[in-house]
Amino acid sequence: MTPDDPAQGLDRRTVAAWRARIGAGEDLGEDSTRYLLRHGRSGLDDYLRTFTVTADPASGFAEYLYWRPLTQLLTFSLLRTPCATIRTPERVREYRSDFVLVGTQTLPGGGVVEAGGRRYHYDHPRHLVVIHNDEPFRQESFTTADLAGIWVPTDLLGRRSGQDWSMVPLVDSSPLARATAAFVTRFANDVAARRASIDIDGEHAVAELVRAALSQHRDDSFRAVDSDLYLREITRSLIDQNYRDPEFSPDSIARMLYVSRRHMYRYFAGAEESPTTLIARRRLAHARELLACHPRMSLGEVAADSGFASPGTFTKRFRTEYGMTPSTYRKAVQAGEIVSEPSRPEAGDPDD
Secondary structure, three states, rough: OOOOOOOOOOOOOHHHHHHHHOOOOOOOHHHHHHHHEEEHHHHHHHOOOOOOEEEEEOHOOOEEEEEEEHHHHHHEEEEOOEEEEEEOHHHHHOOOOEOOOEEEEEOEEEEEEEEOOOEEEEEEOOOOEEEEEEOOOOOOOOEEEEEEEEEEEEHHHHOOOOOOOOOOOOEEHHHHHHHHHHHHHHHHHHHHOOOOOOHHHHHHHOOOOOHHHHHOOOOOOOOOOOOOOOOOOOOHHHHHHHHOOOOOHHHHHHHHOOOOOOOHHHHOOOOOOOHHHHHHHHHHHHHHHHHHHOOOOOOHHHHHHOOOOHHHHHHHHHHHOOOHHHHHHHHHHHOOOOOOOOOOOOOOOOOO
């Protein structure tokens, strides 16, 4: 069965929309073993031994899964019909798993996590869900769900001998939690479905963000963090991923973080650069690189590839930032007059 073939319980349109949303390519390439399709009773029986998965009826169960192990993290992006994932005490004893599961979903709907005699309800798109894999739990989705997330070793989250992990499971909808959920979702889809390259520093950065979200609820030696600082870092990362889209704007960032534009700008109170400035300078930096390294690209091509709506807008903003037009900069680089980025303007050069 190919990735586009619908399994029983999931129609073709739902599967196609999900795969388009997460950016899954048509060619699975060398990572084909990291794509799984489970369906029906056999799919439930053949599930990962760490868990027991149940569905009613069993014959209607279906799950599409992209997963990819990294050096320390494991990423996943899946689409599945309503079901329950159970980590029984017996499974905990038999299959030790010192990982924290961090994720959320994009499709409307929600579910519940049961652990330690308590029920934690979550729904799209407000909640970050954190579950310790080495404790019994039951997670149930009430609707067709597209879950995305990561497995993080607990030692990356500051766990020490005898440390209290009583805050897990955690279902949180604070601004930092929502931003973390949005970032983890994008990270998981990029890595698991799109096979984006990621180094160990990138893995640690994601783990540190999860650690920051947890710190709001922990009473241990990991002191509370400056959540605005982490939210600013998330914003910068989103800009790096999306600046080449001319429609990308501060409003886009606010939507990705599930906050209002006004609320997002509060994160930058006292910061040197606003989201608008960060987007513009990221586009200009990319354009400057293209001008220096690709002399045959037209100014229109450079502008489009850098996320500017038009060559005119590009030229105006380039000259405002660097004190010269793009053409002047390119000529100076080719003549060896500039070997690094142009200085900030003291007096603007005339137009070409």
